[in-house]
Amino acid sequence: MNPNRSSYRFNYLTTSLLAVVTVTVTTVPLFLIGRDVLGEAVIALLYLVPVAWSANRWGQLPGLSAALTAALAFDFLFIPPFFTFAVERLEGWLVLVIFLGVAIWVVERIQTSLTRAREAVFMYEMSAALCGQRTPEAVTYTVARQIQQLYQAMLVNVIYNPEKHGQGVVVSEPNNGIGKGRPDRDLPIVNSWGLVGEIQIWRGLYSELPSEDGRLLQNFALQTARAFERTSQFEAETRLQGTLKSSDASK
Numbered sequence: 001m002n003p004n005r006s007s008y009r010f011n012y013l014t015t016s017l018l019a020v021v022t023v024t025v026t027t028v029p030l031f032l033i034g035r036d037v038l039g040e041a042v043i044a045l046l047y048l049v050p051v052a053w054s055a056n057r058w059g060q061l062p063g064l065s066a067a068l069t070a071a072l073a074f075d076f077l078f079i080p081p082f083f084t085f086a087v088e089r090l091e092g093w094l095v096l097v098i099f100l101g102v103a104i105w106v107v108e109r110i111q112t113s114l115t116r117a118r119e120a121v122f123m124y125e126m127s128a129a130l131c132g133q134r135t136p137e138a139v140t141y142t143v144a145r146q147i148q149q150l151y152q153a154m155l156v157n158v159i160y161n162p163e164k165h166g167q168g169v170v171v172s173e174p175n176n177g178i179g180k181g182r183p184d185r186d187l188p189i190v191n192s193w194g195l196v197g198e199i200q201i202w203r204g205l206y207s208e209l210p211s212e213d214g215r216l217l218q219n220f221a222l223q224t225a226r227a228f229e230r231t232s233q234f235e236a237e238t239r240l241q242g243t244l245k246s247s248d249a250s251k
Helices: 003-033 040-058 060-078 090-131 136-151 215-250
Strands: 155-160 169-173 185-191 194-202
Touching (some): 136 215
Antiparallel strands (some): 155 169
């Protein structure tokens, strides 16, 4: 079994369990105070707190686990008939369905906001990291590592094959990652020379990838292409300086 897949599965199971525990801890004071004191509407609103916190702290899957747990606890303890998952009145069904729908919507909105914020930070970090690289090997490693960390991808391959412009480079992150079948995303790297490589991404067990035609992945490929051009120019300048020094030394 792929150790990275096992690690991802364990991480998501652990955080989902913590989300369930968070809802359980919230349930205790709600049950002790009682439905008659708080009312169903207040209880439903209070249950959104651990759901939103779990989604913000651990991500979408734990947030959805918290939402489902909260809905089951709400039904079992606070919607008649009590201590059963049956619902005897239409009003109870409406309250339960509305709560679950709102909880899922909250999780999705939080996840979307966090994803956009994380991607913005990532774009800045990637640009800063690539600006300091002086070799194709360093560029390929930086791109592969950054994308793998952002999407928790099972495998990311960055292939640089400039043909006459230099030696080819292939970097995989993680080193022991295994991608089954065709990559889920295959991004061509195109600069002024033409096609010089590609970025292959296999999504993780619980992760999602944006569209290949989306702005974000296209930006990754564009930044990578420009970084390869800069490294080529830097290497050409270094060779020229070395030639000039050798010529001066021979005089």
